[in-house]
Amino acid sequence: MMANLTVSFQPYSKLLIKAIYWYNQSMSNYVNLYIHIPYCKVRCKYCSFYIRPGTPERVADYFSAMKKELLWFKDSHEISGFTTIYLGGGTPSFVEVKEVEDLIDFIHDNFGLSQLKELAVETNPEDITKDKLSRLLKKGMTRLSIGLQAWQNSILKDIGRQYTNEEFVEKIKIVKDLGIINFNIDLIFGFQGHNIEEWIESLEKVIAMNPNHISTYSLEVGDDSTFGLMKAKGKYSEIEDEGNRQMYAKAREMLGSSGYVQYEISNFSKPGFQSQHNLDFWEGNDYIGIGASAVGRLNSVRKENVRSLEKYIRTISDSAEWYNEIKLSSADLAFELLLVGLRDLKGIDVTLMNKKHGIDLYKFFEEKLKISQKNGLLEISETTIKLTEKGLDLQNQVVDSLI
Numbered sequence: 001m002m003a004n005l006t007v008s009f010q011p012y013s014k015l016l017i018k019a020i021y022w023y024n025q026s027m028s029n030y031v032n033l034y035i036h037i038p039y040c041k042v043r044c045k046y047c048s049f050y051i052r053p054g055t056p057e058r059v060a061d062y063f064s065a066m067k068k069e070l071l072w073f074k075d076s077h078e079i080s081g082f083t084t085i086y087l088g089g090g091t092p093s094f095v096e097v098k099e100v101e102d103l104i105d106f107i108h109d110n111f112g113l114s115q116l117k118e119l120a121v122e123t124n125p126e127d128i129t130k131d132k133l134s135r136l137l138k139k140g141m142t143r144l145s146i147g148l149q150a151w152q153n154s155i156l157k158d159i160g161r162q163y164t165n166e167e168f169v170e171k172i173k174i175v176k177d178l179g180i181i182n183f184n185i186d187l188i189f190g191f192q193g194h195n196i197e198e199w200i201e202s203l204e205k206v207i208a209m210n211p212n213h214i215s216t217y218s219l220e221v222g223d224d225s226t227f228g229l230m231k232a233k234g235k236y237s238e239i240e241d242e243g244n245r246q247m248y249a250k251a252r253e254m255l256g257s258s259g260y261v262q263y264e265i266s267n268f269s270k271p272g273f274q275s276q277h278n279l280d281f282w283e284g285n286d287y288i289g290i291g292a293s294a295v296g297r298l299n300s301v302r303k304e305n306v307r308s309l310e311k312y313i314r315t316i317s318d319s320a321e322w323y324n325e326i327k328l329s330s331a332d333l334a335f336e337l338l339l340v341g342l343r344d345l346k347g348i349d350v351t352l353m354n355k356k357h358g359i360d361l362y363k364f365f366e367e368k369l370k371i372s373q374k375n376g377l378l379e380i381s382e383t384t385i386k387l388t389e390k391g392l393d394l395q396n397q398v399v400d401s402l403i
């Protein structure tokens with residue numbers, strides 16, 4: 001499961017993606033909201049997101065602190081409501097559903113939701129119950145994301161996941177029995193020893209379940225994760241680059257021939273089932289996030305919350321110590337918008353980006369863009385910059401050419 005925003009261009013990686021965007025203030029004060037729930041049953045071995053594994057502690061205090069942060073945003077930035085809400089983490093489904101219900105009620109009571117396009121919730125299979133999902137549906141959940149990651153029980157065990165594929169199938173039945181059609185299944189490729197046959201089997205099994213959205217991420221090993229520490233000692237390595245590219249190509253081929261349209265480097269959907277929250281992000285909208293370690297960006301200012309649940313709870317009432325702010329230079333913002341925007345396969349609408357942020361990407365990257373275009377990595381028109389097929393295949397080269 002994802003923590004929040006990263007702006008790196010790790011190929012096929014799970015880019016963060018959990019964040020909020022808010023529209024240019026001149027348009028409205030309706031913004032996108034990302035909520036970080038930092039609790040997980042155990043830490044997956046590749047994960048270094050800010051989470052608290054084990055029995056959830058101080059949950060009521062934590063949710064109370066997030067409500068305070070919401071009110072702080074309302075007062076200090078005059079936010080009137082939200083266009084999307086994304087509950088991520090961590091594992092939102094791991095805490096008592098009552099806490100989540102109360103938080104959604106609080107948002108209803110204090111903000112306008114007339115512009116709300118999506119209310120998405122991330123889950124892990126072991127937490128899914130009929131009662132939990134029914135209650136979230138009653139509170140307005142419109143999209144569900146479920147982390148499978150791999151089909152093979154041996155891999156699930158190796159990477160520290162807490163369910164078997166048999167249990168996963170049962171949970172998908174609950175989802176479907178409740179009539180939920182807007183759900184996503186996450187897969188990861190590139191584990192140590194992962195082979196193409198296993199990857200094909202994972203894709204086949206997931207496609208057979210017919211979700212309307214599938215995400216496929218290249219393994220990203222966090223430095224201070226279990227695998228990251230092993231890697232530092234030479235005891236773990238992701239599969240090599242060529243194998244990684246082969247798996248990515250296989251995912252594109254199989255999903256494409258099964259009716260899924262690739263709309264982002266790692267994301268595929270049936271028509272009409274794209275993630276609205278993520279689309280807003282890739283399109284360069286500003287975003288805010290609440291909760292420990294949450295990140296946001298508003299009017300060229302990045303806000304990063306402390307990576308400590310205790311400090312977040314302790315300081316939110318009486319000081320500004322729960323966050324840091326960094327004023328982004330035009331160059332930093334331009335680079336971020338370019339890298340994030342290129343993930344969107346329809347490309348970057350340069351005119352729109354200029355209107356939103358006052359940044360002319362053509363001017364900022366003129367020579368570099370020309371070189372990448374000449375090398376067949378980017379397609380550039382009067383209004384759009386996008387990856388070519390070659391650029392999609394050689395994403396590292398694209399990043400290198402733009403640095």
Ligand code: SF4
Pocket residue numbers: 001002003039040042043044047048049051089090091124
């Ligand atoms: S479910 Fe696993 S990958 Fe997701 S946040 Fe929790 S520990 Fe990290």
